Amino acid sequence: MARNDTFTGSPRKPTRPTRPRYLPPHLRPQNAGSVFPDTDTPEFTRSRSNRFNSPRTARPTGGGRGRGRGPRIPVTITNRQNANWVSDEKFDELDVTDDSSEVTNGINFDAYEDIPVQATGENIPAPMKAFEEIDLGDALKQNIKRCKFLKPTPIQRHAIPVAVAGRDLMACAQTGSGKTAAFCFPIIRGVSKRRFSPAGRGGRAVACPLALILSPTRELSCQIYEEAKKFAHGTGVKLAVAYGGTPIAQQLRNLEKGVDILVATPGRLVDMIERERLSLRMIKYLTLDEADRMLDMGFEQQIRKIVEQMDMPPPGRRQTMLFSATFPNNIQRMAADFLSNYVFLAVGRVGSSTGLIVQRVELVEDMAKRPHLLDLLSAQWSNGTCTKVHLISAFICNAVVLAVIEFSGKLEHALTLIFVETKRGANELESWLSRKGFPAVAIHGDKIQMEREQALRSFKSGATPILVATDVASRGLDIPHVAHVINFDLPRNIDDYVHRIGRTGRAGKCGLATAFFSEKNMSLAKSLTELMMEANQEVPSWLSQYADAENYSFSGGGRDKGRFGGYDFRKGSPSRSESNYYSRGSYNDHSPVPSIGDYHAAAASTSDGFYNDHCSTSANADYWVDNSNASLYAAGPHQYFNSYETVVASGWE
Numbered sequence: 001m002a003r004n005d006t007f008t009g010s011p012r013k014p015t016r017p018t019r020p021r022y023l024p025p026h027l028r029p030q031n032a033g034s035v036f037p038d039t040d041t042p043e044f045t046r047s048r049s050n051r052f053n054s055p056r057t058a059r060p061t062g063g064g065r066g067r068g069r070g071p072r073i074p075v076t077i078t079n080r081q082n083a084n085w086v087s088d089e090k091f092d093e094l095d096v097t098d099d100s101s102e103v104t105n106g107i108n109f110d111a112y113e114d115i116p117v118q119a120t121g122e123n124i125p126a127p128m129k130a131f132e133e134i135d136l137g138d139a140l141k142q143n144i145k146r147c148k149f150l151k152p153t154p155i156q157r158h159a160i161p162v163a164v165a166g167r168d169l170m171a172c173a174q175t176g177s178g179k180t181a182a183f184c185f186p187i188i189r190g191v192s193k194r195r196f197s198p199a200g201r202g203g204r205a206v207a208c209p210l211a212l213i214l215s216p217t218r219e220l221s222c223q224i225y226e227e228a229k230k231f232a233h234g235t236g237v238k239l240a241v242a243y244g245g246t247p248i249a250q251q252l253r254n255l256e257k258g259v260d261i262l263v264a265t266p267g268r269l270v271d272m273i274e275r276e277r278l279s280l281r282m283i284k285y286l287t288l289d290e291a292d293r294m295l296d297m298g299f300e301q302q303i304r305k306i307v308e309q310m311d312m313p314p315p316g317r318r319q320t321m322l323f324s325a326t327f328p329n330n331i332q333r334m335a336a337d338f339l340s341n342y343v344f345l346a347v348g349r350v351g352s353s354t355g356l357i358v359q360r361v362e363l364v365e366d367m368a369k370r371p372h373l374l375d376l377l378s379a380q381w382s383n384g385t386c387t388k389v390h391l392i393s394a395f396i397c398n399a400v401v402l403a404v405i406e407f408s409g410k411l412e413h414a415l416t417l418i419f420v421e422t423k424r425g426a427n428e429l430e431s432w433l434s435r436k437g438f439p440a441v442a443i444h445g446d447k448i449q450m451e452r453e454q455a456l457r458s459f460k461s462g463a464t465p466i467l468v469a470t471d472v473a474s475r476g477l478d479i480p481h482v483a484h485v486i487n488f489d490l491p492r493n494i495d496d497y498v499h500r501i502g503r504t505g506r507a508g509k510c511g512l513a514t515a516f517f518s519e520k521n522m523s524l525a526k527s528l529t530e531l532m533m534e535a536n537q538e539v540p541s542w543l544s545q546y547a548d549a550e551n552y553s554f555s556g557g558g559r560d561k562g563r564f565g566g567y568d569f570r571k572g573s574p575s576r577s578e579s580n581y582y583s584r585g586s587y588n589d590h591s592p593v594p595s596i597g598d599y600h601a602a603a604a605s606t607s608d609g610f611y612n613d614h615c616s617t618s619a620n621a622d623y624w625v626d627n628s629n630a631s632l633y634a635a636g637p638h639q640y641f642n643s644y645e646t647v648v649a650s651g652w653e
């Protein structure tokens with residue numbers, strides 16, 4: 001069905017006659033010529049020569065926060081008064097989405113079996129095969145069952161025993177692979193065993209949680225809090241969440257009721273500590289989710305302040321766990337300051353994307369991005385990857401659409417997430433899409449928190465099936481049914497790209513990621529090519545050419561060795577190696593191990609979920625080969641220069 005009929009019901013101009021009809025990449029015949037400009041044209045040659053002259057984005061400095069401090073009487077809040085605390089909410093009232101049931105009912109978690117794992121450190125506890133093997137306590141085990149987590153994902157299999165043994169941990173695992181539960185379960189178990197609480201008194205009080213989980217955005221903190229709450233149900237463990245953009249009073253009142261596990265964004269946390277309403281002196285468990293982000297330029301100062309300059313016990317007297325899908329070496333080095341005798345765990349390749357995501361890159365000039373997007377969305381529509389809810393939205397505009405709902409059985413709740421570079425760009429694209437009949441909503445750091453939450457709710461529910469976002473939505477958010485991530489503007493570094501596309505292809509599902517590559521993105525050509533090759537994705541020849549040109553410009557710098565390696569910067573030999581862990585594997589491909597060099601040749605395909613037969617996913621092409629070669633992939637401290645180009649964090653929280 002044509003876009004015009006679908007969304008607005010109003011007559012529209014036909015597609016410009018000069019442009020060939022758009023065919024999305026996954027529908028094109030294998031050797032079809034590009035409908036986009038030839039990269040050898042003078043325009044492209046000219047723009048390529050200027051590609052290194054573009055100004056870098058200035059790094060914002062960490063912002064201070066206003067606070068109304070008055071005299072406080074420090075009093076320790078305790079949970080003794082809550083010793084027999086029972087959750088007010090019944091489990092069924094908690095936000096247990098049916099997504100988890102889909103995961104276990106419809107998704108083959110066995111597909112995760114062969115994912116390569118690297119563990120380094122001393123005396124590494126053996127991985128578990130089932131949740132039952134570890135003493136997690138009856139209530140938590142019950143909750144795990146209720147959430148239909150029938151078996152642990154690889155990161156959970158390896159990280160939970162390490163964490164339960166009390167060891168510090170630096171863990172890297174691909175997006176959507178279950179890291180949240182991997183740190184939540186041991187914390188809930190540990191806290192429920194330790195709960196004690198010095199007596200609380202009336203009046204102003206200082207809350208002393210036992211565990212602190214820090215994350216970079218408000219939305220992610222809320223999500224972790226909700227997830228942890230489900231699993232803490234009936235354990236007696238009290239949780240609270242603290243994040244900026246909302247009045248602090250209610251959050252302080254919640255702290256006063258007693259808190260064992262606090263999930264927080266750094267800014268609001270510092271505010272609470274400086275108001276003397278919160279103390280970290282009792283912290284036994286510290287987790288940094290999206291740890292590389294938290295230690296990157298935007299947050300590092302604040303994190304150091306929290307972890308090193310307030311009253312938190314030092315490494316060794318607390319257990320520290322760092323989690324992310326990406327972990328550049330320079331950040332690993334920095335992170336080591338926070339850890340004591342830690343285990344390094346890499347499940348899959350550090351910084352790699354999951355093979356569950358089909359990645360496409362389109363060469364699009366900046367001026368052509370909008371019409372191109374419109375074509376893409378229209379094609380998506382006519383290909384049946386729109387949502388039912390989308391259709392219902394469309395129906396509101398146009399009664400004709402109802403017929404489609406009735407005869408189309410394959411339409412599912414597919415959502416599209418579009419990333420742009422700037423907040424203004426997000427607003428503009430949101431209104432433009434809406435004007436064109438595509439219901440869209442935007443989220444970025446300049447929106448007030450209520451708007452951000454509303455936008456996310458509307459997107460999640462499918463009421464507005466397109467979300468236009470800045471990087472504020474790039475990390476951690478677990479939104480079911482995101483079938484397509486479009487990088488309308490590519491990010492400045494490859495790690496951000498990995499996190500962005502990781503909003504789809506989660507928990508064993510397939511996803512599609514389309515990137516609009518323009519001349520501004522030349523510096524990303526090499527790392528993008530490498531990433532796509534590692535994930536056995538089809539790399540367009542023009543992109544390879546740009547990547548080669550980039551290599552040449554950097555005097556043969558070649559690949560950032562180690563950038564994608566599952567590599568512990570301490571370079572110690574793994575003390576545990578499981579033969580198949582160092583072999584090639586992926587969530588979807590159990591085929592034999594290829595040799596180094598032909599890793600991109602083999603591709604397996606699977607079809608599942610949203611994209612029907614187009615969802616061809618491929619092997620991860622891990623080629624660690626063996627431990628002795630690990631150093632091959634070691635990066636020097638400065639090789640990961642891109643991390644310093646990141647558009648950083650002001651407004652991220």
Ligand SMILES: Nc1ncnc2c1ncn2[C@@H]1O[C@H](COP(=O)(O)OP(=O)(O)OP(=O)(O)O)[C@@H](O)[C@H]1O
Binds near residue numbers: 104149
């Ligand atoms: N063992 C399990 N069984 C079934 N579902 C699971 C299991 N572990 C996690 N999940 C589900 O998988 C989804 C992704 O998990 P999660 O958000 O923790 O991923 P992540 O690794 O933290 O991703 P990101 O890197 O994007 O932050 C969630 O919906 C979660 O409920």
